Amino acid sequence: MDAVKTVPESSTQNVCCYCKNPCSGAHQCWKCTKSCHAIAPCSFAHNGEEGFGSKVTCCHCWLNDDVDESASAVVSTEPISNQNDEALSQFITEQIVTDDNNNINDAAEWASQIKRKRRAYSIQEKVEILDFAKKSSIHAASRHFGIDRNTVRDWKKQEANLRKEAESSKRKRLEGGGRKVPNRNFEEAVFQWVSELRLKKVRVTRNMIAAQAIKLSADYEEMQNFAASNGWLEKFMHRHKFSLRRPTTVAQKEPSAYKNVIINFILYYH
Numbered sequence: 001m002d003a004v005k006t007v008p009e010s011s012t013q014n015v016c017c018y019c020k021n022p023c024s025g026a027h028q029c030w031k032c033t034k035s036c037h038a039i040a041p042c043s044f045a046h047n048g049e050e051g052f053g054s055k056v057t058c059c060h061c062w063l064n065d066d067v068d069e070s071a072s073a074v075v076s077t078e079p080i081s082n083q084n085d086e087a088l089s090q091f092i093t094e095q096i097v098t099d100d101n102n103n104i105n106d107a108a109e110w111a112s113q114i115k116r117k118r119r120a121y122s123i124q125e126k127v128e129i130l131d132f133a134k135k136s137s138i139h140a141a142s143r144h145f146g147i148d149r150n151t152v153r154d155w156k157k158q159e160a161n162l163r164k165e166a167e168s169s170k171r172k173r174l175e176g177g178g179r180k181v182p183n184r185n186f187e188e189a190v191f192q193w194v195s196e197l198r199l200k201k202v203r204v205t206r207n208m209i210a211a212q213a214i215k216l217s218a219d220y221e222e223m224q225n226f227a228a229s230n231g232w233l234e235k236f237m238h239r240h241k242f243s244l245r246r247p248t249t250v251a252q253k254e255p256s257a258y259k260n261v262i263i264n265f266i267l268y269y270h
Helices: 059-064 082-098 106-111 123-135 137-145 151-156 159-176 184-197 206-217 230-239 257-268
Strands: 044-046 056-058
Touching: 044 059, 044 230, 056 059, 123 137, 123 159, 137 151, 151 159, 184 206, 184 230, 206 230
Parallel strands: none
Antiparallel strands: 044 056
16 A cells, blocks of 8 residues: 655645635735735735735735725725736636625726726816715725726815815806906997997998997007907907998899890980
């Protein structure tokens, strides 16, 4: 009968804390300090470390730490490297199928938020997200808006300045409301002059309006430097819904409408 071979304690193989398969022992989880494979789905790179002996974050620690800071627990703030995103997504998908802890919805939500597209948020949007986080939690805001929690935390640190800028921007919009007319009485005088000529069926040109505007500006102290530029003229006509017909070589009436005029012209000269 063969004797049973005993394995010296010093030669015992290291076992991955996640998959329970043998590993080299060169890589350890920086949180639980247990040996772990340095590849997904067992672990993810820690602070971008690479190479033999680099630290990792095992999947157990990553999942256990995925709680909100309001729960008095440590929140994992370490970024997940891009090279492991696909493997992580696959790993969580597998968890959805095999999870017996009734956490299917949470797992699905994690999977849907693995890859978040970067986008720019306005100050007002940041404030609205912070309001949401204040009523619920940073964790809830992160999931609801699809934003990384670290980003929401950064905004939280800047909350006072963000709210101040948002209020300032809102006040400027209310006070501004577009560029103000230099002098309403002056513009009303120009408008009345144009309207009276049009009532008399007098053809009013752009040059006529500009000349009259310069003439009337002399009666207003704050209009001494008024130049009646093309820009002012365009805005003036737009504000008062004036339009000018441009000269054209195209007849304004159908040729048949000129039949009697042509006949009378010929008869007159004959």
